[in-house]
Every structure is written in C-alpha cells, then in structure tokens.
Amino acid sequence: MLARILSPLRITSTLPASTTTTYTPRFLLLLPTTSAHHHTRFIHSTQPLRMSSESKIQLKGSCTCKSLQYTLSLNSTEDARTTLCHCRSCRRAFGTNYGLTAKVALDSFSYNDGTETLKKYTQENGVTREFCGECGVFICEYGTEAADKFRYVMWGSLDEPEKIPPKGEFFCKERASWMPEISGVFHKREIKE
Numbered sequence: 001m002l003a004r005i006l007s008p009l010r011i012t013s014t015l016p017a018s019t020t021t022t023y024t025p026r027f028l029l030l031l032p033t034t035s036a037h038h039h040t041r042f043i044h045s046t047q048p049l050r051m052s053s054e055s056k057i058q059l060k061g062s063c064t065c066k067s068l069q070y071t072l073s074l075n076s077t078e079d080a081r082t083t084l085c086h087c088r089s090c091r092r093a094f095g096t097n098y099g100l101t102a103k104v105a106l107d108s109f110s111y112n113d114g115t116e117t118l119k120k121y122t123q124e125n126g127v128t129r130e131f132c133g134e135c136g137v138f139i140c141e142y143g144t145e146a147a148d149k150f151r152y153v154m155w156g157s158l159d160e161p162e163k164i165p166p167k168g169e170f171f172c173k174e175r176a177s178w179m180p181e182i183s184g185v186f187h188k189r190e191i192k193e
C-alpha cells in the first residue's frame with residue numbers, strides 16, 4: 001500500500017462529524033482510502049488519536065407517543081446488561097410474564113429535551129418507575145439502592161433493542177410454567193440487584 005511520510009502540516013479531515021478533528025501532528029502517515037467516500041485516512045505515528053466523547057455508541061429510545069425520548073451513551077454495548085426478571089413485581093408492572101430491562105450506569109442515561117410528560121411512581125417495595133404521562137409507557141426503573149447509580153431501561157422502548165440481547169434471567173423460580181429457559185445466558189433462582 002502506498003504510504004508517504006509528510007512533514008508537519010495542518011489537516012482538517014472530511015470524516016463524519018463524530019470523528020472530525022483538526023490538529024498539527026509532528027509526523028503523518030497518509031494511506032490511500034479504499035472507501036467509496038473521498039475521505040483522507042490518517043494515522044498519527046507518535047501518539048494514538050484521541051477519541052472524543054462523540055465516539056461513544058449511542059442507543060436511542062422513546063415512549064409510544066414520542067413525548068419522552070432518551071439516549072444511552074455507552075463505550076461498548078457490553079456496558080449494558082440486559083436481563084429478564086420473572087418476579088411478581090416485574091410481571092405486574094410489565095403486564096406480561098416477565099420484565100425485560102437493560103441495566104446501565106446512571107451517567108450513561110439521559111432524557112432528550114422535553115420531559116414535561118415525565119411521571120414517576122414508587123411502589124411498596126421501593127422500585128421507582130419513570131413513565132410517560134401521555135401514553136403511559138415505562139422508560140426505566142430502579143430500586144432504592146440503585147437510584148443514584150443505575151437505570152434499568154425498558155428494553156422494548158429502545159429503537160434498536162437487538163443490539164443489547166439478554167445476558168441472564170432472574171427469579172427463575174417464579175418463571176411461568178409454559179415459559180422455556182433461554183439458553184446461553186446465566187440463570188438465578190432469585191436476586192434482582
């Protein structure tokens with residue numbers, strides 16, 4: 001592959017906005033691009049490219065009426081832990097035979113503008129659920145212990161939930177009799193931290 005060492009110069013790349021950067025490197029290795037886009041690919045020879053916060057993976061979601069919209073900003077999809085929970089509390093809240101949420105760090109979860117319809121309800125066992133006051137769809141939940149650390153995001157409210165498939169099942173002892181086990185994930189008889 002053709003490569004040239006260039007003397008110091010200033011370059012403004014034409015990469016997508018998320019990776020656009022302007023800087024003055026000491027040495028630059030230019031590689032001809034093979035992409036269909038006419039971008040200049042470059043590799044700094046003395047230090048790694050600093051990745052901006054915009055390089056994070058962003059997963060978006062919303063309620064049914066779209067009044068509530070949110071974004072998960074993750075370093076990796078591994079930062080989200082999706083699990084099923086067969087406990088009575090989840091079954092009641094979800095109105096199905098199990099709850100399905102993705103656990104993420106609180107600081108990676110944020111609502112977009114316009115949260116006027118956001119409502120919260122804390123039930124007897126301390127679990128708080130945040131939902132849309134217009135359409136009633138749950139967005140996330142958290143227990144007392146997790147309140148200032150994590151959000152359990154309702155998996156089905158994500159635009160592309162398949163990007164973070166389940167890693168495990170909780171409260172399997174309360175699994176509906178007709179619900180098969182999911183293979184290849186962990187199984188706990190109880191425990192929903």
Ligand SMILES: [Zn+2]
Pocket residue numbers: 063064065066067068132133134135136137
């Ligand atoms: Zn809504």
Ligand SMILES: [Zn+2]
Pocket residue numbers: 085086087088089090091099171192
């Ligand atoms: Zn549960």
